[in-house]
Amino acid sequence: MAAWTHIAHDTIIGGLPAVSVTWSSISGSYDHLLVKVSARTDKAGIYDPVRIQFNGDSTSGNYSNTYIQAGEVAASVSGGQDDGENYIHHFYAACGGTALANTFGAAEIWIPNYANSSTYKSVICSGTVENNLNGDWEWVLTQLAGLWQNQNAITQIDLTTEGASEYQAYSTFDLYGIKGA
Amino acid sequence: MAVIEAIATTYLEADAASVTFSSIPATYEHLQLRINARSVDTTQTTGAFIYLRFNGVSSAVYSRHFMTGYGTAEAGGGTAADSYIKPGVVNTALDDAAAYSGLVVDILDYAEDGNKNTTVMSHFGSGLGYNIVGLFSSMWDSTDDVTQIALTTYDDFARGSEFTLYGIQE
Numbered sequence: 001m002a003a004w005t006h007i008a009h010d011t012i013i014g015g016l017p018a019v020s021v022t023w024s025s026i027s028g029s030y031d032h033l034l035v036k037v038s039a040r041t042d043k044a045g046i047y048d049p050v051r052i053q054f055n056g057d058s059t060s061g062n063y064s065n066t067y068i069q070a071g072e073v074a075a076s077v078s079g080g081q082d083d084g085e086n087y088i089h090h091f092y093a094a095c096g097g098t099a100l101a102n103t104f105g106a107a108e109i110w111i112p113n114y115a116n117s118s119t120y121k122s123v124i125c126s127g128t129v130e131n132n133l134n135g136d137w138e139w140v141l142t143q144l145a146g147l148w149q150n151q152n153a154i155t156q157i158d159l160t161t162e163g164a165s166e167y168q169a170y171s172t173f174d175l176y177g178i179k180g181a
Numbered sequence: 182m183a184v185i186e187a188i189a190t191t192y193l194e195a196d197a198a199s200v201t202f203s204s205i206p207a208t209y210e211h212l213q214l215r216i217n218a219r220s221v222d223t224t225q226t227t228g229a230f231i232y233l234r235f236n237g238v239s240s241a242v243y244s245r246h247f248m249t250g251y252g253t254a255e256a257g258g259g260t261a262a263d264s265y266i267k268p269g270v271v272n273t274a275l276d277d278a279a280a281y282s283g284l285v286v287d288i289l290d291y292a293e294d295g296n297k298n299t300t301v302m303s304h305f306g307s308g309l310g311y312n313i314v315g316l317f318s319s320m321w322d323s324t325d326d327v328t329q330i331a332l333t334t335y336d337d338f339a340r341g342s343e344f345t346l347y348g349i350q351e
Contacts, residue, residue, distance in 0.1 A: 002183050002184060003185075004183070004184035004185045004349075005184060006184045006350055006351065009210070009351050036211060036287070036289065036349075038289040038290045038297070038300065068248065068255075069248070070246070070247070070248035070257025070258075071257070072257070073257070073258050073259075075257075076255055076256055076257045076258075077248055077249075077250070077255040077256065077257045100298070100320075100322065102296065102297055102298045102324055103297075103298045103300065103320060103322075104289070104290070104297055104298070104300055105300070106287065106289045106300040106301065106302040106318065107302070108287065108302070126302060126304065126316060128246075128300070128302045128316070128318030129318070130244060130245075130246065130300050130301075130318040130319060130320040131244065131261075131320070132244045132261050132262065132320065132322055133244075133261055134244075134246075134258075134259050134260065134261040139244075139246045139259060139318070141246060141247070141248040141257070141316050141317075141318055143248070143316055169296075170290075170293060170296045170297055172210070172289075172290055174210060174211075174349075174351065176184065176349075
């Protein structure tokens with residue numbers, strides 16, 4: 001049996017821009033999920049964080065995350081932690097509207113053991129906002145660990161822009177199911 | 182058709198100056214390189230960079246940024262215009278002879294001709310020698326399809342280095 005299954009592909013081509021990408025009714029028949037994102041939004045700025053929520057849960061306190069990031073030359077690498085949130089954030093995955101034209105963020109989200117009903121759900125995220133500039137916050141790299149403090153199987157994923165900005169044309173979002181032996 | 186397919190693998194039976202994947206088909210959504218390599222260099226005490234170019238383009242149309250931890254220190258920064266991408270750092274001949282570094286290099290939407298610059302996200306690390314782990318991002322400021330990937334390093338890649346190019350389906 002194939003180890004990888006392509007579950008869904010969303011792209012913003014020829015349609016109206018969107019503030020959110022949602023996959024629902026995700027089958028529980030895989031071991032892990034992987035999301036690959038190549039995205040750009042119309043936010044006024046170089047970068048746009050992408051918010052992650054599961055199963056439509058927006059309960060304050062159900063999400064937390066820890067991250068390291070680079071984006072300031074002088075400050076080198078910094079880190080932080082967010083507890084008691086209503087989504088996973090600080091995930092710098094999309095270029096904003098003032099990044100170099102035709103340039104999209106590159107990111108991925110690993111969701112291990114998403115289908116069990118006994119553990120909180122962890123995510124590991126890598127996000128990059130590349131640009132042809134080198135000043136402070138003209139580029140951002142993020143490595144993030146997130147937690148959804150809920151034991152339910154994940155059946156829905158929402159990837160929402162910050163501040164209701166809109167994903168722009170040619171942004172792509174791919175969801176893969178991955179099985180073990 | 183499998184979602185992820187190995188397009189080509191190069192295993193070096195002898196030291197080599199470069200590794201090139203050519204005639205890459207445009208039939209996948211994304212590409213991924215998985216590399217386990219070292220350099221024969223004996224001068225780079227902080228590890229040897231890998232250099233990557235697309236389609237043989239060597240002009241200053243690449244940008245790159247990095248976030249690394251090495252030993253007990255960390256660093257971030259980048260270069261706005263360069264003649265190549267640096268997707269990571271590998272062990273050298275200064276390190277233990279059996280030490281090869283691992284890299285996973287994601288090349289997203291490489292075949293969106295006319296619409297998207299090619300962006301690259303790479304993870305790499307080595308727990309021996311320079312002791313480095315990092316996340317790099319890079320961009321080729323061109324909307325052309327990627328049809329060729331050329332990899333070089335400081336001096337030659339060492340015998341036993343292995344490079345596999347995967348295609349990931351939509």
